Amino acid sequence: MIANHNLSTFHYGDIELKESVFIKGMPYFTRRAIGEWLGYKKPQEAIDKILKRNPHIDNLPSSVHPSLGCTEDENPEWAVTVNLTGTDGKKYATRVYGAIGLQLIVFESRQPKAIEYKIAVARLVSDIITGKYLWNVLKLMCEKK
Numbered sequence: 001m002i003a004n005h006n007l008s009t010f011h012y013g014d015i016e017l018k019e020s021v022f023i024k025g026m027p028y029f030t031r032r033a034i035g036e037w038l039g040y041k042k043p044q045e046a047i048d049k050i051l052k053r054n055p056h057i058d059n060l061p062s063s064v065h066p067s068l069g070c071t072e073d074e075n076p077e078w079a080v081t082v083n084l085t086g087t088d089g090k091k092y093a094t095r096v097y098g099a100i101g102l103q104l105i106v107f108e109s110r111q112p113k114a115i116e117y118k119i120a121v122a123r124l125v126s127d128i129i130t131g132k133y134l135w136n137v138l139k140l141m142c143e144k145k
Helices: 031-038 043-053 099-108 112-130 132-144
Strands: 008-012 015-023 026-029 079-085 091-097
Touching (some): 026 091, 026 099, 031 091, 091 099, 112 132
Antiparallel strands (some): 008 015, 015 026
16 A cells, blocks of 8 residues: 655755655655756656666565565665655655665766765765774764763
């Protein structure tokens, strides 16, 4: 069963995605919102192309599903289908993407904002692997005391 949700704007730092829904307290985003954030002229069409070239974002390989404890139809960490009310008042089944789905889409984009994001993620992962991230967290905790 597809649940009904209302759209809201998601803000995190200087990131703003205009079409988001919260499911179990976690934000999910429409294709149009992701495309607008990335700066595409035709946001929904651009994300549709990315998803067509990368079907694993919408549909996990069946061999992966059991390890995540989800079915082929619903992969709640990446994407789910919800009912959203259009400007005409009708409800439309709409695919929305959670944090992992958003990142997988961004990783496949060549937009300048996507490139900046990928570099930031690479630096974070490097800091975690080398222990620099933990060191910086501990340092901040000590400074607050």
